[in-house]
Amino acid sequence: MPINKADAIQFLETQWSSINDNKVKGIKAEVEFVEYLENNNVHYIPGGWIMMPGKNSKIDIPTSNKICLIPVCANFSWSGSGQKSSISPALMSAYNYFQQVGVTTYIVEPSEFNESSFQLPKKRTGNTKAQYPRSYQLDFKTISPRGSFESVRYSEIFNKFPERNGNSGLRCNKVGRINQSQYPWNNNNLVKELFWFEYARYYCQVDFLLSNNDLDLFIIGPSGCAYPVELKSKKAASDSALGEWFGLDLGPFAKMSFFTSNSMNTDALYVVQEVDDDRNFVNWLAIRFTDLVKSCSWVGRSGGQGMSGGASSTIKIPKLAFQNLSDLLVKL
Known part of the structure; x- marks a missing residue:
């Protein structure tokens, strides 16, 4: 895991092809929107990834085989306490929403991890091979009728997704593009949440060809x-x-x-x-x-x-x- 915030930000840089003005404005807007919701006692949960099989698909209509991943954040030593993983009413509402619209949904949370073992992905340079390490494992879970987490095999979730053959298409962009002392990058909790969100996609993309769209968040109405x-x-x-x-x-x-x-x-x-x-x-x-x-x-x-x-x-x-x-x- 990232042993400090700088490592987490560098990972985000490897995954974002363009850190343009629109990207920064979007992240700032999300931070300020969450502050608005919290100040007005509106229940919400962070969003997730909607994924479908990518090219060379095993099925005729890949876009009809969608799954949703809802990442749950875990804390780092540098990020503060924050909210721990739990099945909240808001999380249940989001989970049920996706079930209703016909998207199989999984809660994604990390297994036991060691922060010091984290490694960044690296491009091929000279005689050095490209590396896309998964420094720790993620657990994929559904919610049972009794309201408890039930683990699902990773291979079963992606059984309709083509397996990746080689590293072509994996992201490893240049680091050092973010001024880590500036807002919003000086917000440790935000960096933690962005890291987990991007790592969930990266974890799956290392193994499978997939197309993905992000979901900003859910609001739970009165x-x-x-x-x-x-x-x-x-x-x-x-x-x-x-x-x-x-x-x-x-x-x-x-x-x-x-x-x-x-x-x-x-x-x-x-x-x-x-x-x-x-x-x-x-x-x-x-x-x-x-x-x-x-x-x-x-x-x-x-x-x-x-x-x-x-x-x-x-x-x-x-x-x-x-x-x-x-x-x-x-x-x-």
Whole structure:
């Protein structure tokens, strides 16, 4: 395990191809959104990974064979105490949500570990082979009808995923790109959570070919229902047809469409941290996805650089279709 925060940040750097302005803005927005939820006594849990078989698939329609991994954080000696692994009502709600929409879900937590044994992945250099070590093991668990964890064999979970043959496609980007003394990287608990989140994906990707999408977090409404959240920090754009509007990239739009494409009356939330030209906070806004699809423009536009560094395609939603986040939360 990372024996200090610097090791954990270096691991994150190896896994993030682009540490651009959008990436940093997104992480800051998540931190501030969680602070907002905690200050307003709104129950939430961190999100997870939605995975499906990658290329050279064993099955005809890989995108129909999705699984979800919800990482549970463990503490490091340098990260402070924090919340320990447990089956909370919020975790159960998120787990049940995925079960309802037809995605087999697993809770992922570390086995016993030794911090000093952690090693970073390394690219091939000269005669030195590439290395993608898994310094410790993860346990994959379902929740039984009695509410207890039950372990599931790793090979059984990924039996429809092609096994990786070689290191092609594994991530090992340059380290030293993050100023570790600056906000938000000086937040030990945040770095711990980001580490566990990325390690869960890395652990599986070393063995299998897979495609993955992340889920920011779940909000648990007063009714007890769970709502997956897509969160962005944005300044409103404007045009003559829609007036002021916010964009949602095509990938997250498809992801949220999946969450609502069933007969269980499930829904999702798009939350916007509205900022001005100087990145000063303006307001928290939100919209249910079932309302978003009724009000969005059917004509998309080319977007800017996404968090992964590539170009994006954007769906436009009028700002007037959003509500103040505080007003929407009491209705969930």
